[in-house]
Amino acid sequence: MSRFVILVVCGIVCTLCGRLQADDYLLEEPTSCEVCKYFVNELQDRLDETGKSKEILRTGHGLDPKKRKKIAYKTSExxxxxxxxxICERILQYNVHKERKGSLRFAKGRSETIETLQGLVAKGVKVDLGIPYDLWDEPSVEVTLMKKQCERMLEEYEDTIEDWYFNKQSSKDLLSYLCKENVLNKTNQACLAEQWTGKEKKYDDTDDDAVVESKKKRKGKKKKKKAPKSESSDAKAANKDEL
Incomplete structure (x- = not known):
């Protein structure tokens, strides 16, 4: 590996590690808006999954099928x-993507920063985040807190969710009914509209490009300084004629 490549890699590692460590000092606990948003995301996903079933349930007792009521699983309790x-265990599948803004920092899968650093580790680069490598993918403090708040929300608003399921879901979506109308006040609903498009980042990608460009400029300057002074071919030929 050339010295230039090493310098570039070191610059990127320092930049990424610096961001992570700086953000670690700023623990952003999940807001009630974020908890409600991702709780609804997971519950709606589960309902979408189970809603595909065409199973018919039979309720009541007795051997006579005529006395037992048929209920479609899709509309059943x-x-x-x-x-x-x-449902709240599913929250532990999220990671904190510290490079993203607002509620979008919570997302499934590894963050871009961790992906980059793990790629460097795989190539033999030493990266020190202050925690063992095998703990990099463990749920963060923020995610663990969000799971606990999810459990409290589920317990507190279980009747509200049941009311929506049996009486309101044909006219209102769960996010609006639960989060907007029952859990959150009107001044704490901004995160519900946040959608990831790939542009909502805390750090501009040009920051990393600037690191590489800076290394290139330094390398160019060093080459100019070290370039030896050589005589032109014409001057050498003239010296030979004089001899």
Whole structure:
């Protein structure tokens, strides 16, 4: 690996590690808006998954099928119970993408910063984040807090969710009914409209390009300084004639 490549890699590592460590000092606890937003995301996903079933349930007792009521699983209470079971455990699948703004910092999958650093580690570059490498993918403090708040929200608003499921879902979406109308006040709903498009980042990608460009300029200056002074071919030929 050339000295220039090493300098560039070191510059990138220092930049990324610096961002992570700086952000680690600023613990941003999940807001009630963020908790409600991602709770609804997960619950709606589960309802969408279970809503595909065409199973027919039979309720009541007795051997006579005529005395037992038929209920479509899709509209049954059992479907809602199945959807809500372990719903907050799914929050632990999220990671904090510290390079993103607002509520968008919570997303599934590895963050771009961690992906880049893990790629460098795979190439043999030593990266020190202050925590063991095998803990890089463990749920962060923010995600753990969001899971706990999710559990409290589920317990507190279970009746509201049931009311929506049985009476309101044909006229209102869950995000509007639960978060906007019941959980959050009107001044704390901004995060609900935030959508990831790829541009909502804290850091401009040109920052990393600037690191590489800076290294290139330094390398160019060093070459100019070290370039030896050589005589022109004409001057050498003239010296030979004189001899």
């Amino acid at each position: 059992l479907r809602l119970v199945d959807a809500m079971e372990g």
